[in-house]
Amino acid sequence: MPNPFFEVSGKSELxxxxxxxxxxxxxxxxxxxxEVQIEKIVSILGSIMRDTRPSNIIIYGKTGSGKTSATRYVSRMLSEAAGSKVKVVYVNCQIFDSPYSILVEMANSFSRSTDENIPELGLPLDRIYNELMSRVNSFNRFLIVILDEIDKLVLKNGGDALYSILKTTDDTYGGKTSIIGITNDTGFQESLDARVKSRLNQESILFTPYNASELKDILNYRIKGVVRDGAIEDSAINLCAAIGAQEHGDARKAIDLLRISIEVAIRGKKGKVTDAEVYSARDKFEMDVLKEAVTTLPMQSKLVLLSAVVTQEIDSSLMVTGELYENYRSICTELGFQALTPRRISDIISELEDFGLISSSVKSMGRYGRTRIIQVMGSLESVRKYLLEDEDLSMFRGGKITRQYRFVTDPKDQQKARSEDLMQKLDDLRESVPDDH
DNA sequence: ACTCCACAGGAAAATTGGGGTA
DNA sequence: TACCCCAATTTTCCTGTGGAGT
Incomplete structure (x- = not known):
């Protein structure tokens, strides 16, 4: 009899x-x-071994093209080879997206204990900057800063952040700082202003998408030593590779898919991984991604998304910014949140679109104005379910839904709907406790 | 051809919340 | 404690605009 504890612990004869x-x-x-890309990075960074500052590098490539891990891999090897001569700092610009937070992150990477850390808020920028400079200089070695998702920096504050970081490459006496920027936006360079561009882009490396057979090689390489020989059918690996190839050659997706397939097979007590496991892994994968995306959203974004779900449930053809906002306000009232202004909600809608949770397109409705037509991606029930897992949202009953009057063609009906809507709003006002400010 | 809706989205002001110094 | 400094976030104010109605 197979030991059941192996299965519980994730082990298996697989x-x-x-x-x-x-x-x-x-x-x-x-x-x-x-190999080509790695060799190029190595040859550029190799100048450190000759005590010369390496050029800055920009790395382009879609998600899952290996740019981030290849870069980290090379920098790890470099650290091994160059020892204390070099210090590598990795910063994900999606998380650290302001000049301040990145400089702090860089400076703090030199701290040996947390009490040397610079606070995350409150200090003047140039002081952080000077502190960083003095740390770099006293360190007196080469500093390599990896800026992952560097395009987010430019998007969020027009390249100011990038500029202040690039200054570190000049002002370090001896000039020992290099920057490696990683981006998946091939048009990234055009969005830069000239002074930043000329400083930053000294070398660029392109990570081309993997094709299906390359993905297959990668998968085969990765499962070596992990899985019993023959535990995974060839066709299952091919399928994972094919799905990854469809998604702009996404190796990460192919690998995740294979991993989940194996987990599915273990849990199902199957002796091997077949196409069937891959297909069900794909469904699980999509759900996991969706759940992760929804549950990690900031509160206000969750409220907006909830409003989007509710609005679409009422009538998907009427999913426009205005409707979504009115429902958002109702939801805020019901759940006791302070509602933000339409301008901010407009931005949050864009953010949700960046996360792939909704899609929108601006459309002119002629007489009925210009607005965004919005659609929730994925199934409404799932999104709703994940949203309500948040205990602050779990009290949501359905909310008062504002009366719809946009795009009502008959002017008389429109007039009627408008006044009813107004009545309801007045009711809401009377019901709500007045704010104390 | 002209109007005007319902927003998009840029820019600047205002608010918030943390830190230093005296 | 009072006060001013800072960056981040949100609000306020604003100009721009595609096309159905007229």
Whole structure:
């Protein structure tokens, strides 16, 4: 009888190694089909071994093209080879997206203990800057700053952040700071202003999308030593590779898919991974991504998304900014949140679109104005379910839904609807407790 | 051809919340 | 404690605009 505890602990006769090596943050020892790019990075950074500052690098490539892990891989090797001569700082610009937070993050990477850390808020920028400079200089070695998702910096504050970081490459006496920017936006350069562009873009490296057969090689390489020989059918690997190839050659997706397939097979007590496991893994994968995206949203974004779900449930053809906003306000009232202004909600809608949770397109409705037509991605029930997992939202009963009067063609009906809407708003006002400010 | 809706989205002001110094 | 400094976030104010109605 197979030991049931092996199954509980995630072990199985399918496995010979640790499934974690198919996880997202794992950096492998080898990058099949990325030899050219890696060699180029190595040759640029190699100047450190000759005590010369390396050029700045910009790396382009879609998600899952290996740019981030290849870069980290190379910098890890460099640290091994160059020892204390070099310091590598990795900053994800999606999380640290202001000049202040990035400089602090850079400076704090030199701290040996938390009490040396610079606070995350409150200090003048140039002081942070000077502190960073003095730390870099006293360190007196090469500093390599990896800026992942560097395009987010430009998007959010017009390149100011980038400019202040680039200053570090000049002002360091001896000029020992280099920057590696990573982006998936190929038009990234055009959005830069000239002074930043000329300083930043000294070398660029393109990570081309993997094709299906390359993905297959990668998968085969990654499962070596993890899975018992023959535990995964060839066609299942091909399927994972094919799905990854469809998504702009996304290796991360292909690997995740394979990992989940294995998990599915283990849980289902299957002896091997077949196409069927991959297909159900794909469904699970989509759900996981959706759940992760929804549950990690900031509160206000959740409220807006909830409003989008509710609005679409009422009538998907009427999903426009104005309706969404009115319903958002009702929801805020019901749940006791302070509602933000339409301008901010407009931005939040754009943010939700960036996350792929909704899609929108601006459309002119002629007499009825110009607005965004919005649609929730994924199934409404799932999104709703994940949203209501938040205990602050779980009290949501359905909310008062504002009366619809836009696009009502008959002017008489429109007039009627408008006044009814107005009545309801007055009711709402009377019901609501007056704000104390 | 002209109007005007219902917003989009840029820019600047105002608010918020943290930190330093005296 | 009082006060001013800072960056981040949100609000206020604003100009711009595609096309159905007229």
């Amino acid at each position: 496995l010979t190694g640790d499934l974690a090596s198919l996880g997202g943050s794992f950096i492998p020892e080898n990058f099949p089909h990325r």
